[in-house]
Amino acid sequence: MLDPDKVEQDSFIELLTRTTQYHVDFFLVGGSLITNYAHRQLVDAIRQHTQTPTILFPGNCLHIEPGADGILLLSLISGRNPEFLIGQHVIAAPLLKNSGLEILPTGYMLVDSGAQTTVSYISNTTPLPYDKPSVAACTAMAGEMLGLKLIYLDAGSGARRPVSPQMIAAVRQAVDVPILVGGGINTIEKAHAALQAGADLIVVGNAIEQDPDFLPELAAVVHSYNQAPVQA
Numbered sequence: 001m002l003d004p005d006k007v008e009q010d011s012f013i014e015l016l017t018r019t020t021q022y023h024v025d026f027f028l029v030g031g032s033l034i035t036n037y038a039h040r041q042l043v044d045a046i047r048q049h050t051q052t053p054t055i056l057f058p059g060n061c062l063h064i065e066p067g068a069d070g071i072l073l074l075s076l077i078s079g080r081n082p083e084f085l086i087g088q089h090v091i092a093a094p095l096l097k098n099s100g101l102e103i104l105p106t107g108y109m110l111v112d113s114g115a116q117t118t119v120s121y122i123s124n125t126t127p128l129p130y131d132k133p134s135v136a137a138c139t140a141m142a143g144e145m146l147g148l149k150l151i152y153l154d155a156g157s158g159a160r161r162p163v164s165p166q167m168i169a170a171v172r173q174a175v176d177v178p179i180l181v182g183g184g185i186n187t188i189e190k191a192h193a194a195l196q197a198g199a200d201l202i203v204v205g206n207a208i209e210q211d212p213d214f215l216p217e218l219a220a221v222v223h224s225y226n227q228a229p230v231q232a
């Protein structure tokens with residue numbers, strides 16, 4: 001995950017260039033609260049330095065950049081704030097329809113991580129309880145039955161503890177759609193645990209920003225899960 005507020009730093013371009021050597025499937029671009037609206041610059045920089053698809057990860061309808069490849073059209077189904085369930089979507093609909101962006105309808109589920117995150121504060125919603133996998137499973141099930149094509153379990157950027165493997169496994173059992181998991185994945189062990197429990201994609205932001213050397217280690221873990229199983 002890349003933060004548009006950081007695009008002007010030299011280290012950022014260096015990081016982008018490094019990603020081409022490793023296994024990065026997508027860049028998610030966004031934030032709950034953006035201060036410099038550099039989405040366009042960021043998307044251009046990604047195109048200039050890599051061939052990796054760019055998917056918008058918007059906090060609201062001001063964060064739409066038609067130059068990206070696609071957008072996670074998040075509906076915040078863990079919360080009960082109509083603005084983030086459907087309100088922003090109504091405002092954005094005509095713009096999105098003509099944008100040429102691939103629309104990825106996503107059931108976005110915030111999970112409690114022990115401290116309030118920017119996204120729960122900004123969205124004015126209560127995250128799912130950390131230790132209630134069955135609540136998460138039913139929420140994901142409802143999202144899938146409503147037609148959402150992806151489920152995103154997010155402990156929030158910089159979360160103290162990531163979504164538990166128990167919750168990921170319960171959601172994996174409950175739905176067939178791909179599951180994204182993010183927030184607080186800052187060690188190889190946590191990446192393994194999420195993938196082992198059934199995450200199809202892991203989203204990592206802070207850990208790579210803080211230590212770009214984490215990228216090759218992480219890439220190796222993801223790659224090991226993407227290998228075809230050995231035939232008996």
Ligand SMILES: CC(C)=CCC/C(C)=C/CC/C(C)=C/CC/C(C)=C/COP(=O)(O)OP(=O)(O)O
Nearest residue numbers: 030031032059060061074084088089118119157
């Ligand atoms: C209809 C459109 C275009 C958008 C809908 C947008 C919705 C429903 C958003 C859900 C709520 C929300 C505020 C999501 C933002 C998620 C996100 C990009 C989080 C990234 O982390 P930050 O919260 O920015 O963390 P930091 O404080 O660490 O920067």
Ligand SMILES: O=P(O)(O)OC[C@@H](O)CO
Nearest residue numbers: 157158182183184205206
């Ligand atoms: O920055 P981190 O903690 O890796 O979180 C990434 C993303 O899941 C936040 O929405």
Ligand SMILES: [Mg+2]
Nearest residue numbers: 003031032033
């Ligand atoms: Mg942010």
